[in-house]
Each structure stands twice: as C-alpha cells, then as structure tokens.
Amino acid sequence: MDNFFTSQNTNFFSNEQSKEQENLFSDIQPKKPEQKDNSLGSQYDNLKNNYEQIFVEAAESIRREVNKFKPENPCTTCSQKKDCKIEKKDVFTPFPMNCEYREWQMKIITFLAGDYRQKLKATYKAIMDKKCEYSCNLCGDCCRLATSEYSYNQLKQRAMRGDKFSADFVSVFVPYESEEDARKVNPEYFKLLNELVEDKIYYYYCPKLKDNLCSDYENRPDICKDFPHNPLKLLPSRCSFNEWKNEIAHQAMLLKAKVDIIDFYKDKLQ
Numbered sequence: 001m002d003n004f005f006t007s008q009n010t011n012f013f014s015n016e017q018s019k020e021q022e023n024l025f026s027d028i029q030p031k032k033p034e035q036k037d038n039s040l041g042s043q044y045d046n047l048k049n050n051y052e053q054i055f056v057e058a059a060e061s062i063r064r065e066v067n068k069f070k071p072e073n074p075c076t077t078c079s080q081k082k083d084c085k086i087e088k089k090d091v092f093t094p095f096p097m098n099c100e101y102r103e104w105q106m107k108i109i110t111f112l113a114g115d116y117r118q119k120l121k122a123t124y125k126a127i128m129d130k131k132c133e134y135s136c137n138l139c140g141d142c143c144r145l146a147t148s149e150y151s152y153n154q155l156k157q158r159a160m161r162g163d164k165f166s167a168d169f170v171s172v173f174v175p176y177e178s179e180e181d182a183r184k185v186n187p188e189y190f191k192l193l194n195e196l197v198e199d200k201i202y203y204y205y206c207p208k209l210k211d212n213l214c215s216d217y218e219n220r221p222d223i224c225k226d227f228p229h230n231p232l233k234l235l236p237s238r239c240s241f242n243e244w245k246n247e248i249a250h251q252a253m254l255l256k257a258k259v260d261i262i263d264f265y266k267d268k269l270q
Contacts, residue, residue, distance in 0.1 A: 050249075050250070050253060051253055051257070054250065054253045054254050054257055055257040055260075055261075057254065057257075058254055058257035058258045058261055059257070059261055061258070062112075062116075062258060062261050062262065062265070063091075065111070065116065066091055066108045066111070066112075066265075067091075069104050069107045069108060069111065070089075070091075070101075070104055071100045071101065071103075071104055074099075074100035074101065089101060091104075091105065091108065091265075091269075092268050092269070105269050106269075108265065108269060109265070109266060109269050109270065112262040112265055112266060113262075113266065116262065117262065120255060120258060120259060120262075123251070123255060124255060127231050127248050127251060127252060127255070128231070130244060130247070130248055131228075131231075131241065131244050133244070134240060134241055134243055134244040135240065136240060136241070137238070137239070137240035138212050138213065139212065139236065139238040139239060139240070140209055140212035141186060141189070141236035141238055141239060142227055142228075142235075142236065142239065143205065143206040143208075143209040143214070144185045144186065144205050144206075144209065145182060145185045145186045145189055145190070145203060145204075145205065145236070146169075146173050146203070146204040146205065146206070147193060147201050147202065147203055147204070148169065148201075148202050148204065149199060149200070149201070149202070150166070150202060151175075151202050152170070152174070152175045152202070152204075155169055155170050156170050164222075165223065168221035168222055168223035168224075169204075169223055171221055172206045172208065172220070172221060172223070172224065173204035173205065173206055174204060174205065174206075174207060175202060175203065175204050176203045176204065176205060179203060181203075182203035182205075185205070186236060188237065189234075189236050189237075190203075192234065193234075196234075227241075228241050228245070231244075231245060231248055231249075231252035232245075232249070232252050232253065232256060233245075
C-alpha cells in the first residue's frame with residue numbers, strides 16, 4: 001500500500017497497462033471539502049488510517065454483487081448423483097467440474113473482468129475529470145523534485161522499447177547528482193518518501209523551470225500536462241491539487257480496494 005501512495009504514475013488497471021503505469025468510484029457525492037492540513041505526514045496518515053475500513057466496505061460491496069449469480073441449492077437437482085460432502089458453499093470452495101456452483105464461479109470471473117471492470121474504469125475517469133475543476137498554482141515543486149523507481153539509464157532503455165511514460169519522463173527530467181542535492185530542494189517531501197518506500201528511489205528535476213514557470217510550456221509532454229497522474233499520490237504540501245485529492249480521497253481508496261479485490265477473486269477462482 002505504501003508504494004501505491006508514492007508511485008510516480010499509478011494506474012488502477014495494471015493488467016492492461018505497462019508496469020510504469022502500474023498499480024483504481026462509486027456514485028458517492030462528496031461533501032464540500034473543509035480546510036485541511038496538507039502536510040505530507042497528515043496526507044499519508046489520513047489515507048492509511050482510512051484504508052482498512054474502506055477495504056472492508058469494498059469487499060462487502062463486491063460480495064453482494066457476486067452473490068446475485070449464486071444458484072439456489074442446485075444440489076437437490078444435481079444430475080451427477082454424487083455425494084460431494086461439500087458443506088460450505090462459498091465462492092472460493094473448490095467445486096467439482098459440471099457443478100452449478102462451479103458455473104457460478106465462472107460467471108463471477110466473466111462479470112468482474114467485464115461489466116464490473118468497465119464500471120470501475122468509468123468511475124476512475126470521472127475522478128480524473130474532476131481534476132479539471134482545479135488548476136496549478138505554479139509552486140514548481142513537481143518540477144523540482146520528481147521521483148521514479150528506475151534509474152536514468154533504465155528509463156532511457158524503457159523509452160527505447162516504446163514505453164511512452166518513460167519517454168516523456170526522460171524528455172524533461174534529469175537526475176540529481178546526489179540525494180543530498182535532492183533533499184535540499186524539499187526536505188519534508190524527501191524525508192517522507194524515504195520513510196515510506198523500501199526500494200531505491202531516484203530523484204530528478206526539470207532544468208526548464210525558470211522562476212516557477214516552464215520555459216518550454218507549449219511543448220511540454222503529457223507527463224507534465226496530466227500531473228498529478230494518480231489520485232492517491234502524495235503531493236508536495238504546497239501543491240494546489242491537494243484540494244482535488246482531499247475531495248476524492250474516499251472514492252479513490254474505495255476504487256483502489258475494489259481493483260485489488262477483483263484481482264484476488266480472479267487469481268483464486270482461476
């Protein structure tokens with residue numbers, strides 16, 4: 001879960017995207033956001049503290065959906081004439097072939113991979129569209145301190161293999177010579193990232209930033225136009241998109257949980 005909050009570009013539907021865009025709303029109408037503490041520690045604590053409860057909410061929601069397909073006691077009319085001795089007719093029970101409960105499991109896989117995933121995609125799009133109601137306040141923090149799980153050479157190699165995100169990234173960002181140089185730019189952000197992420201983090205900056213403005217704004221790539229790319233990404237405390245992130249936080253976490261759960265269902269049932 002920690003890497004999800006700190007990933008440079010997380011996509012909720014990782015099985016259809018490249019790893020760089022790896023690993024997320026219901027019809028909930030969010031309340032008008034109150035003035036909130038945008039400190040990085042507060043952002044992380046709020047997300048992590050609420051996620052367990054939201055995960056349970058998501059699991060119960062999906063269980064209600066899959067139970068709609070459950071047959072009503074087909075054992076009484078089973079043509080197999082077998083004494084299966086299966087007492088618990090749970091969704092994850094290993095039912096025999098040709099059993100109606102096994103057919104129920106296959107229907108679940110089809111439903112979750114089809115209609116239900118499309119619903120999640122639509123709600124993800126709605127959340128990202130909501131971002132358009134907010135605008136950049138020109139703090140420049142996202143340009144001064146960008147992160148990646150990949151080194152500069154790795155990113156260039158990925159770009160050569162056709163990964164668009166990596167290609168966009170190396171077209172604007174260059175690596176800091178040392179972690180100390182990166183730390184000086186935003187000590188708060190640097191400290192929290194290092195506390196949360198166990199794997200190696202590589203730090204970058206954009207040399208085109210001049211007085212908090214992009215000197216090549218008209219030619220900026222999608223990675224810049226679309227920032228922030230992930231509704232649960234920890235943002236620098238001065239970033240104006242924290243207001244958007246605070247407003248959709250519950251919905252984003254609920255969607256993230258649902259995506260994780262349906263992937264679990266697919267793995268178990270297949």
